[in-house]
Amino acid sequence: MPFAVYVLGLAVFAQGTSEFMLSGLVSSIAADLGVSLAAAGLLTSAFAVGMVLGAPLMALAGRTWPRRRALLFFLAVFVAVHIAGALTPSYGVLLATRFVGALANAGFWAVALVSLPAFAAILRSLPGGVRGDGEAAPVRNELRVRDELRVLTGPRLRPTLLTMALVQGATFCAFSYLEPLLTRESGLSSAWVPAALALFGAGAFLGVTVAGRYADRRATALVAYGMVALALGWSALALTAGRPVAVLVLIPLLGLLAFGTGTALITRLLGQAAGAPTLAGASATAAFNLGAAVGPWAGGLALDAGLGHRAPVWVSAALMGLALVVTGARRAAVAVSGVRVTE
Incomplete structure (x- = not known):
């Protein structure tokens, strides 16, 4: 693969680390800033709200920018606000930096250090033009924004977007407070928290890999089975939270199911939203981060x-129950109308 792909992968890694790393830090943040666990958890919500607003806005704003200029600008914001977040003793400032940073897909603390080499590599390796050939060129908008919004807000896509938000909401609800669950319910020491998060991440990686391979052909089945399994899985985690071995077994399984199902949902949405090439991906990001908020x-x-x-x-289990209700209602409406919906 071209070197630029690895560079972009490094930047995405830093951004993803920012969004997920708070799960292991909520107790420490709450203690350091003198706030409750719930208030510390809202730092994840603030990031997600920034993503909900930023994803479509940045997709539209970046359409006519040379790609290197856009990436460097957003990455510069990424680094600046998260250095500020790492240094501030104020909960309010930290909350604001999470929101502003998410507009540029940002992260903080040591994450800023990961972003700096990505910034330098993008400057050297990515072409400056919007065409990808190194020369600036005007963008031809084949579809108007209004036409794309009409596609995305139509009755076919609304249930899929809502389902995506509910599935992600379930994932982030439990994941954001995983550290106090492990240390205060399961009886594990804080030294186990990084290992548990790594297990969740390993499961998520496997889930994305498997779903990425099969979602094009089996998206409907992957979504249906994955959602049922997640509803059962979150319930099982709640019931067995006092048993460390059971918790450590369930955590990677839930990571696999959550991200495998999420990947299949993205595949379904992109297939349904062929008439909205600019905003489809941004809408998927916004839906997921609405749930994450x-x-x-x-x-x-x-x-x-x-x-x-x-x-x-x-x-989380209740949110998955709602997601199953939404999916069931959608299928019932399709059956009543007699219209076959391809996915």
Whole structure:
């Protein structure tokens, strides 16, 4: 593959690390800043809200920019706001940097150091033009933005986008509060937290790999079975949270199911949204991050209500139940209308 692909992969790795790494830090952040676990969890929601707004806006704004200029600008914002986030003692400032940084797909703390070599490599290796041949060229917009929005807001895509948000909400609700679950319910020491997060990540990697291989042909089956399995899996985690071995077995399995199902949902959406080539990917990002914003918030409400550290996992199971209801209602509507929907 071209070197630029690896460079972009490094940048995406840094950004993904930013979004997920708070799961292992919520107790420390809460203690350092003098806030509750729920407030620390809202830092993940703030990032996700920035992504919800930023994904479509940046997709539109970047259409006419030379690609290197756009990437360097966003990555510069990425680095700056997350250095500020790493240095601030203020919860309010940290919350703001999470939001602003997400507009550029950002991360903080040591993540900024990972971004700096990506910045330099993009400057050297990516072409400057919008055509990809090194020369600036005007962008021809084959479809108007209004036409793309009409496709994305149509009755065919709304249930898919809502399902994506619910699945991601379930994932982030439990994942954001995984560290206190492990240390306060499962009885594991804090030294186990990085290992548990790595297990979840390994499962997620396997899930994306498997779904990426088969989703083009079996997206419907992968989504259906994955959603049922996730509803059962989050319920099982809540029920067995006091058993360390069971928790450590379930964590990678849930990572596999969550990201495998998510990948299949993206494949379904892109297939349905062929008439919205500019905004389809941004809409998928926005839907997932809407869930990533609502999930930690809902889990925090359950914690603040005094329902215990297993409560966010039960909220995840409930969100998956809602996702299954949405999917079932969609299929029932299709059956009643007699219209065959290809996926």
